[in-house]
Amino acid sequence: MSGEYNLSHLDELEAESMYVLREVAAQFDRPSLLFSGGKDSIVVAHLARKAFFPARIPLPFVHIDTGHNFPETIAFRDDLVEKLGVQLIVGSVQTLIDRGEVSEEKGFNASRNSIQTPALVGAIEEHGFDACIGGARRDEEKARAKERFFSHRDEFSSWDPKNQRPELWQLFNGKHQPGEHFRVFPLNNWTELDVWNYILREQIEIPSLYFSHKRKCVRRAGQILAFSEHLNLRPEEKSEMLCVRFRTLGDLTITGAVESNAETIEQVVDEVAVARNTERGGRMDDRRGETAMEDRKKEGYF
Amino acid sequence: MAQGLLRFITAGSVDDGKSTLIGRLLYDSKTIFEDQLESVERASKQKGGDGVDLSLLTDGLRAEREQGITIDVAYRYFTTPKRKFIIADAPGHIQYTRNMVTGASTVNLAVILVDAREGLVEQTHCHSFIASLLGIKHIVVCVNKMDLVDWDEACYEQITEDFRNFSSRLDIADVRFIPISALDGDNVVLRSTRMDWYDGPTLLNHLEQVHVAADRNMQDCRFPVQYVIRPQTDTDRDFRGYAGRVAGGVFKVGDEVVALPSGTRSRVASLAIGERTIDMAFPPQSVVMTLEDDVDVSRGDMLVRPNNQPEEVQEIDARICWLDEQAMRPGMRFTLRHMAHEVTAKVSEVVYRIDINTLHRIEEEAPVLEMNDVARVKVRCASPLFMDDYRRNRTTGSFILIDPSTRRTVAAGVQYS
Ligand SMILES: Nc1nc2c(ncn2[C@@H]2O[C@H](COP(=O)(O)OP(=O)(O)O)[C@@H](O)[C@H]2O)c(=O)[nH]1
Numbered sequence: 001m002s003g004e005y006n007l008s009h010l011d012e013l014e015a016e017s018m019y020v021l022r023e024v025a026a027q028f029d030r031p032s033l034l035f036s037g038g039k040d041s042i043v044v045a046h047l048a049r050k051a052f053f054p055a056r057i058p059l060p061f062v063h064i065d066t067g068h069n070f071p072e073t074i075a076f077r078d079d080l081v082e083k084l085g086v087q088l089i090v091g092s093v094q095t096l097i098d099r100g101e102v103s104e105e106k107g108f109n110a111s112r113n114s115i116q117t118p119a120l121v122g123a124i125e126e127h128g129f130d131a132c133i134g135g136a137r138r139d140e141e142k143a144r145a146k147e148r149f150f151s152h153r154d155e156f157s158s159w160d161p162k163n164q165r166p167e168l169w170q171l172f173n174g175k176h177q178p179g180e181h182f183r184v185f186p187l188n189n190w191t192e193l194d195v196w197n198y199i200l201r202e203q204i205e206i207p208s209l210y211f212s213h214k215r216k217c218v219r220r221a222g223q224i225l226a227f228s229e230h231l232n233l234r235p236e237e238k239s240e241m242l243c244v245r246f247r248t249l250g251d252l253t254i255t256g257a258v259e260s261n262a263e264t265i266e267q268v269v270d271e272v273a274v275a276r277n278t279e280r281g282g283r284m285d286d287r288r289g290e291t292a293m294e295d296r297k298k299e300g301y302f
Numbered sequence: 303m304a305q306g307l308l309r310f311i312t313a314g315s316v317d318d319g320k321s322t323l324i325g326r327l328l329y330d331s332k333t334i335f336e337d338q339l340e341s342v343e344r345a346s347k348q349k350g351g352d353g354v355d356l357s358l359l360t361d362g363l364r365a366e367r368e369q370g371i372t373i374d375v376a377y378r379y380f381t382t383p384k385r386k387f388i389i390a391d392a393p394g395h396i397q398y399t400r401n402m403v404t405g406a407s408t409v410n411l412a413v414i415l416v417d418a419r420e421g422l423v424e425q426t427h428c429h430s431f432i433a434s435l436l437g438i439k440h441i442v443v444c445v446n447k448m449d450l451v452d453w454d455e456a457c458y459e460q461i462t463e464d465f466r467n468f469s470s471r472l473d474i475a476d477v478r479f480i481p482i483s484a485l486d487g488d489n490v491v492l493r494s495t496r497m498d499w500y501d502g503p504t505l506l507n508h509l510e511q512v513h514v515a516a517d518r519n520m521q522d523c524r525f526p527v528q529y530v531i532r533p534q535t536d537t538d539r540d541f542r543g544y545a546g547r548v549a550g551g552v553f554k555v556g557d558e559v560v561a562l563p564s565g566t567r568s569r570v571a572s573l574a575i576g577e578r579t580i581d582m583a584f585p586p587q588s589v590v591m592t593l594e595d596d597v598d599v600s601r602g603d604m605l606v607r608p609n610n611q612p613e614e615v616q617e618i619d620a621r622i623c624w625l626d627e628q629a630m631r632p633g634m635r636f637t638l639r640h641m642a643h644e645v646t647a648k649v650s651e652v653v654y655r656i657d658i659n660t661l662h663r664i665e666e667e668a669p670v671l672e673m674n675d676v677a678r679v680k681v682r683c684a685s686p687l688f689m690d691d692y693r694r695n696r697t698t699g700s701f702i703l704i705d706p707s708t709r710r711t712v713a714a715g716v717q718y719s
Pocket residue numbers: 314315316317318319320321322323357394446447448449450482483484485486
């Protein structure tokens with residue numbers, strides 16, 4: 001008789017994530033959803049819609065705009081926010097730079113990745129968010145393998161990996177002192193392949209950048225980077241037209257592309273299933289050192 | 303047919319080969335990506351070893367890298383065509399009982415490692431006890447480093463016999479034994495050619511096949527209300543839906559239900575997951591339920607069937623594990639969290655502490671609970687809770703204690719009635 005009640009692993013992951021999202025809405029006064037425009041946060045948005053249907057998603061989306069985003073990401077974001085009828089709050093890195101509150105990295109591998117953190121922390125303080133939902137997964141990177149679903153941050157937004165709150169069963173404890181907040185990760189137990197299979201199953205719309213397209217690119221240190229006005233070329237570097245797609249969408253200057261002919265979600269799933277490199281392997285920001293991610297997380301990175 | 307998800311924990315004392323075993327599972331099931339492998343190869347060379355040290359694959363935070371030990375539960379993922387696996391990689395070091403309790407709370411199965419040369423050690427007892435305390439119904443004892451005992455059957459048999467003798471005192475339905483060498487890969491993913499005397503499955507075969515769906519309680523209908531959905535839009539002005547994760551039993555449209563604690567009765571009018579309506583809902587689905595009548599139900603309440611109700615308890619007979627660095631102070635008050643329900647509570651009596659290595663009871667005049675202590679206690683609540691025995695239902699039978707001043711989770715508890 002138990003056969004009738006078997007769930008696929010995607011059903012189980014979906015149920016778990018919906019539970020986490022509802023728990024956020026129930027436990028916090030000022031929750032928000034950090035929306036990057038990448039596939040993971042699109043999946044979180046999809047799950048949130050399911051979790052609260054037929055009501056609207058009861059929390060605002062927050063986007064930290066580095067000013068170096070793919071234009072497609074921004075267009076997609078605006079469209080989705082309108083369809084879902086949620087409020088969008090944009091934290092602008094450019095504004096912080098203009099005000100002189102942060103300074104930009106210089107040089108060929110310059111990225112605005114590290115200065116996203118002050119923009120995010122600023123948005124959290126300004127709006128008084130006590131919970132920020134993110135799309136990160138434990139399988140992405142070593143330092144994330146120990147993440148909780150409800151991850152506590154002190155008043156400086158720092159994460160203390162040695163002193164995490166124990167998290168038992170599905171009993172999430174979101175209690176905190178004034179000024180502290182939580183990062184919440186409903187996709188913790190998903191892998192990259194799960195995310196793609198779920199996008200396929202649910203027919204979730206994603207930005208065209210995830211599919212193969214012709215684009216002007218630059219090869220650098222074994223990576224393929226999108227050519228753009230924000231990328232400083234070395235004298236020996238030349239741009240070339242390639243057929244590529246992106247596995248993650250971060251900043252234009254650091255997100256590596258892969259050569260691919262996958263034009264449909266099915267074809268992308270097939271490619272991901274046999275991929276031999278991690279998706280973050282394509283990001284220059286993680287390649288700066290074995291513990292790069294851990295260091296950024298402690299400072300309050302996503 | 304696909305088996306869905308299996309969550310398991312790995313436990314063993316330091317150097318039993320846990321990291322190597324996990325690395326081996328990931329590597330032989332082809333879950334390792336090239337860039338990860340390259341970074342492990344680099345690190346292996348730096349350490350001056352020859353060959354690739356698979357244990358480095360699971361090595362996480364910097365502090366651990368410096369100390370060379372795991373200090374927190376880390377989660378790993380791998381998939382085979384048959385199943386998706388989530389490994390809770392729990393630390394072996396004795397002072398980290400709380401991490402094993404944490405990891406064990408969500409898993410279906412425990413893999414316990416024993417070094418073939420050493421046989422059962424104190425920590426084997428401790429880990430098995432925690433597994434049974436946390437209601438894990440399947441244990442696989444991997445007798446590791448068989449290469450170092452010349453693949454000797456007698457040695458393996460002795461260990462299995464010792465374990466059976468010991469585990470008869472515990473409440474674990476399904477115990478298996480597998481002789482392996484994590485280092486060489488024998489009987490992990492690939493069958494060993496050096497232990498013909500063993501004709502059972504490899505570890506991965508067993509993990510792929512073990513049947514855990516039946517461990518869920520499909521008899522006692524329990525629906526803890528997590529969140530009330532009220533759209534307040536023109537089209538759905540009167541909609542009032544109860545969102546939650548089914549904790550037990552099968553709810554069908556038309557079923558009569560009773561709301562606890564109010565005792566009000568109604569019937570299930572509809573069940574849905576997002577836009578999709580469904581005829582029945584069962585664990586662990588997250589659904590929205592509507593009722594035929596306009597009853598007053600809110601977060602923390604529970605919907606059950608009138609003829610099958612949980613026990614109403616004000617004093618819980620509990621086993622707790624103390625998780626906080628600050629010891630439990632006498633007379634301390636807590637916020638007790640049971641599903642979505644919170645009440646004020648206090649520990650009215652520490653009946654005895656349990657020595658988790660010998661399983662002996664320690665009865666004292668004025669017991670103090672320190673981090674990692676496990677004890678049988680009485681927990682007195684300001685108002686009654688609706689609970690099941692933890693062995694019958696892991697969701698409705700468990701709770702946590704939160705210190706209202708520090709707001710930390712200080713204890714995990716299960717009810718045995
Ligand atoms: N000979 C042999 N050595 C092993 C085996 N499994 C692990 N080891 C070694 O035992 C030591 C401890 O292993 P490790 O996986 O780090 O143990 P952990 O502390 O339990 O994670 C390492 O030197 C391993 O290479 C095995 O099956 N045979």
